[in-house]
Amino acid sequence: xxxxxxxxxxxxxxxxxxxxxxxxxxxxxxxxxxxxxxxxxxxxxxxxxxxxxxxxxxxxxxxxxxxxxxxxxxxxxxxxxxxxxxxxxxxxxxxxxxxxxxxxxxxxxxxxxxxxxxxxxxxxxxxxxxxxxxxxxxxxxxxxxxxxxxxxxxxxxxxxxxxxxxxxxxxxxxxxxxxxxxxxxxxxxxxxxxxxxxxxxxxxxxxxxxxxxxxxxxxxxxxxxxxxxxxxxxxxxxxxxxxxxxxxxxxxxxxxxxxxxxxxxxxxxxxxxxxxxxxxxxxxxxxxxxxxxxxxxxxxxxxxxxxxxxxxx
Amino acid sequence: xxxxxxxxxxxxxxxxxxxxxxxxxxxxxxxxxxxxxxxxxxxxxxxxxxxxxxxxxxxxxxxxxxxxxxxxxxxxxxxxxxxxxxxxxxxxxxxxxxxxxxxxxxxxxxxxxxxxxxxxxxxxxxxxxxxxxxxxxxxxxxxxxxxxxxxxxxxxxxxxxxxxxxxxxxxxxxxxxxxxxxxxxxxxxxxxxxxxxxxxxxxx
Numbered sequence: 001x002x003x004x005x006x007x008x009x010x011x012x013x014x015x016x017x018x019x020x021x022x023x024x025x026x027x028x029x030x031x032x033x034x035x036x037x038x039x040x041x042x043x044x045x046x047x048x049x050x051x052x053x054x055x056x057x058x059x060x061x062x063x064x065x066x067x068x069x070x071x072x073x074x075x076x077x078x079x080x081x082x083x084x085x086x087x088x089x090x091x092x093x094x095x096x097x098x099x100x101x102x103x104x105x106x107x108x109x110x111x112x113x114x115x116x117x118x119x120x121x122x123x124x125x126x127x128x129x130x131x132x133x134x135x136x137x138x139x140x141x142x143x144x145x146x147x148x149x150x151x152x153x154x155x156x157x158x159x160x161x162x163x164x165x166x167x168x169x170x171x172x173x174x175x176x177x178x179x180x181x182x183x184x185x186x187x188x189x190x191x192x193x194x195x196x197x198x199x200x201x202x203x204x205x206x207x208x209x210x211x212x213x214x215x216x217x218x219x220x221x222x223x224x225x226x227x228x229x230x231x232x233x234x235x236x237x238x239x240x241x242x243x244x245x246x247x248x249x250x251x252x253x254x255x256x257x258x259x260x261x262x263x264x265x266x267x268x269x270x271x272x273x274x275x276x277x278x279x280x281x282x283x284x285x286x287x288x289x290x291x292x293x294x295x296x297x298x299x300x301x302x303x304x305x306x307x308x309x310x311x312x313x
Numbered sequence: 314x315x316x317x318x319x320x321x322x323x324x325x326x327x328x329x330x331x332x333x334x335x336x337x338x339x340x341x342x343x344x345x346x347x348x349x350x351x352x353x354x355x356x357x358x359x360x361x362x363x364x365x366x367x368x369x370x371x372x373x374x375x376x377x378x379x380x381x382x383x384x385x386x387x388x389x390x391x392x393x394x395x396x397x398x399x400x401x402x403x404x405x406x407x408x409x410x411x412x413x414x415x416x417x418x419x420x421x422x423x424x425x426x427x428x429x430x431x432x433x434x435x436x437x438x439x440x441x442x443x444x445x446x447x448x449x450x451x452x453x454x455x456x457x458x459x460x461x462x463x464x465x466x467x468x469x470x471x472x473x474x475x476x477x478x479x480x481x482x483x484x485x486x487x488x489x490x491x492x493x494x495x496x497x498x499x500x501x502x503x504x505x506x507x508x509x510x511x512x513x514x515x516x517x
Contacts, residue, residue: 003427011413011420017405020423021456028463142488149455190452 003027019120019190022153026121045115052108056236057229058101064220065109072116088118089217091184093206094196096222099270102196103157105220109192110155119192121153129163132176140172144179151191161195162205177209184215225270230257233271237278238304243285248306253277256309281308316385316398319513320426321470322457323435325375325404328472330382332435332500333401334366337384339506351380352417378403379418381425388514395517400425407451431466431516433509434458438471438497441482450489458490466516468494470509475499 003024010020049069052062068090075085090113094102107124114122127147134140148156158164158180164173184193195202195212199221206213225233234253238245245253256277260268269276285308289296321329337345345366350356361369371377382401387394402425403418410416426432434457441450450458461467469490471483474497487495496512498505 003424007420007424010423011416013409013411013413013416016407016409016453017419017423018407018452018456020420021453021460024423024427025456025460025463149452152452187452 001027015120019153022121045112048108048111048115052105052112055101055104056232057225058105058222061101061105061220061222064218065105065112068109068218069112069116072113072118076116088189089215090118091193091216092195092218092220093202093216094194094220094222095199095202096196097198097224097268097270099272099274100222100224101271102222103159105222106155106157106194106196109194113155113192119154123151123154124157125151125154126157126159128159129166129173129176132158132164133172134175135172140175141179144176145183148180148183148187148191152187153191155192155194157194157196160197160201162197162201165205165208177212181211181215224261227254227257227261230261230271230274234274234278237275241278241282242302243282243304244302246303246305249281249304249309252306252309277309280310284308284310316396317430317517318383318398318400318425318428319431319433319466319517320400320402320422320429321433321435322402322422322426323405323470324437324451324453325406326373327404327435327437328500329404329435330378330401331367331371332433332470332472332498333382333384333399334363334370335500335503336506336509337386337399338363339503340386340388340510342384342386345384348383348385349380350383350421352414352421354380376404376412376415376418379414381421388510388517390514395514397430397513397517400429405453405457407453426460429466431468431513432457432461432464433468433470433513434461435470435472435500436486437473438479438482438486439473439476440478441471441485450486455489458493462493468496468509468512470505471495471497472500474504475502 001023006015006020006023006027009015010017015023049066052065055062071086072088072090075088078085092109094106096102103124103126110119110122110124112122113119125147131147132140132144134143164176166173180193195216197205206216231250231254235245257274260273281304285304288305288308289300292300321333323329334345345361345363346358347361347366348356348358370382378401380403384399384401385396386399387396402422403415405419405422406415434454436450436454458469469486471479471486473479474483479497483495483497494512496505496508498509
C-alpha cells in the first residue's frame, strides 16, 4: 500500500479521514500492510487461509472461519448487486482452555478481514482485565477507551474476558463492560471485539450480562488438543526452528503429553505448554552441547535428545 | 527553495480560516496575499484586506474552505525574521461525506500534511465533549493527534476559549491527549497567539 493509494481511497469514499490517518501512520511506522493491487490482496487472502488450514487440529474452527469468510464475501457481492444484506456484525466469543489456538486464530481472522477489506488494518490488540480496569472512578472508562482506540481498524481481543464481571456490581470491571458496549455502538464497523476465555466462565459471564450475548453473533469453541495433535504441533514447532527429535526424545515427549492430558485441562496449557517444553529442551540442548568435549557436528546441533526434556513435568 | 509550511488542520467549523486571517494580522501582515489551490486545479493568487478576507472566506456554515489557502508570512522575531507559508485547509469530517468535492479537498489536505514542517491541529474547546460519544474527542481528532505525535512540530490549538464552556473542554482535551502540547487560543479575539508564534518560531 502506498500513500497515494490511501489518498485515492479517501477521495473515492472508501475510507474516512480517521482511517486514512491510521493507514498513514502504518505506512510511516512500516507496519505490515496489504500489497498494492486487488490481485495481490486476493493472493494474500489465499495465503492467510492456507495458514489457517495448516494449523493442527481445529477442524470445526476452520470450518466456521471458512463460513464467516464465505458469508462476508457474499454480503459484499450482494451489496454490489444492490440486494438486501445482513449487517456485518462480526464480534465473536472464543471459548476454550489456554493454549488451544484462540490468539492464533484471532490473528488469522484479523488478516483475513483486512484482505477482504472488512477492516482497514486487521491488527490485533490483545488485552486482559488489568489493561482495561482502572483504580478509581473514571479511570476504567479512560483505559478501556484507550485500548479501543488502539484497536480501531483491527481486532480488540480480550483474554479471560469473564474476569471483567469479577467482583460484582461495585467492581470497576462493569464500567469496562459498559464502555465496550458503548464502543460497539459508536464505532460500528470500525473494529471487531473478540471476548475469549474458558468455556464455563464465558457462559456464566454471558448469562450474567444478557445485553452482551445478543451483540456477539459468532461463537467459536476451541476444543483441547489430543495427544496426536499436540505431538504434531511439537514436531511443527521444531521443524520451523530446524531441530529434530531423536526417537528417544519423541517417546519422552509423548509421555510428557499423556501425563499432561491426565491433568486438569485448566492447569495443562495445551499447545502453550508444549511450546514451553520445546523451548526448555532447546536451551538444555545448548547447555549440553557447550559442555560436550570433542567436535560438535551438524547432527548434534539438529537433534534434541530425551534428556533435554528433563526428568518429567 | 519552497517555504516551510505551517498547516492548520482540524474538523470543519473549528475556526481554522478565522485563525489564519487573524494570526497573519497578529504577525503584522497588512495585506493578505493568498494562494488558492482547489483540488486538481491550478493555484491562483488574490490580494485581500483582512476585512475582505473575513467577509469572503469565513462563515458559520461548514466547509467554507474547499482547497488549500496559503498565506506567505514573514514573521518578525528577536533575531531577525523567518518566512513561512501559513496553510489553511479544508475541514475534516468524522465519517465519509457524500459530497465528492469535500472528499477531494480532504484528500488534498492529507497529501500535504506529511510534508508540513508544522502542524497546528485545531479543536473547538467549547463544543468538546458534547457529542455524547464514549470519548469526547472524535476519531478524526484522535487520529490526527496520533499522526502529529510522530512529528516535532505538532501542537493542538484549543480554540474558542472566549466561550464559557471552553474551559471544561480544554481540561478534557489535555486529559485525552497527554504528552501533547495544547495551546488555548481564541481565534476571534487573538488570545494565546503569542504562544502560538513562539511555537511556530521554534520549529521553523
